[in-house]
Amino acid sequence: MLLASAGIAVILMYAVDTGYRKYIEQPTQRYEGELKSVDSKLQDANTSQVTGRRLANQLDECAARALPYDPALARSRYQDWLLKLVEEHRMDSASVDAETPRPIETRSRTNKRATRLVGHRIGYTLRARTTLNRLTDFLHDFHRSAQLHKIRSFSLTPLVNGNQLDLSLSIETLSLQSTERQSELSMLVRDEQTFPPRERFNEFVSRNLFAKGFSKSLGQVRLNAITQNRAGELEGWFAVGSPPRTQIIATGQILDLPLHTVRVKSFDQTRVELMVNEFDCWISLGQTLGDVLGNPATESEEP
16 A cells, blocks of 8 residues: 555656646746747847937938939039039149949848839049149038048149149049939038148148259248338348359249249238248248248258
8 A cells, every 4th residue: 555655646746747847847948938039139129229210310411411312413513513613723624524323222121132222323533733732722622511422532643843733533422312402412511620720731731742852942942131122112132042042032023943933922021921832921031931831851952
């Protein structure tokens, strides 16, 4: 009887344990796994939602800056804008060639064969002859405009003495379908505090890395005196070259220098206003142009 009771007890315990595992423990583990999977999917969905909102905000910002949604109108309007900017900065022999708009498409998430048009890429090639000063002004205004455009490649070839530059620019723009404007360009401009002011580049422009012989021409120009001629006009006495030769120049006249154009604009009591390669500066008595323009190489180079 005792052995039979013990056997029955063992069978009952085994049945209870099997039932517990089958109906309680295993379903619990399965439900916990499903719950973790749901939580993971929920987190992914939340992350995707946040990312989608951020991308939507970025798309709205891009749409506000993009070219008009009509690619043909966008192509012509931006070309006109670029030609106007070139004309404003007095670039010579300028030409702007516009490429055929190239569509930008994305694949559908539900149907891999279907595509959706997002917008168009439009490329431009600008060629012109200019000076370093005018080019710097042009690039500053180009960057100041908040249109959705960028320079893809940049080529400069010095001409003759380096005061003239042969410019070639490759520009890419975007026209987006989400843009509300059909034919008008964006009028947005960048905050002036987000990029350097134009004056920051004056020293670079005055040095003109493309011009030859800076130390032998500009660096040795010294203002020695300011006098009046018989007509009462002010004249500046400049020592030029090595050995120095004196040139007496009045307002509006140009120094006889190789490679550079230095014109006298006006006189003060102890200084003279000059235009050096289209860059305005003041030179005081006893100073050289090398001192004024910030070029340390004011003496002739040793062989």
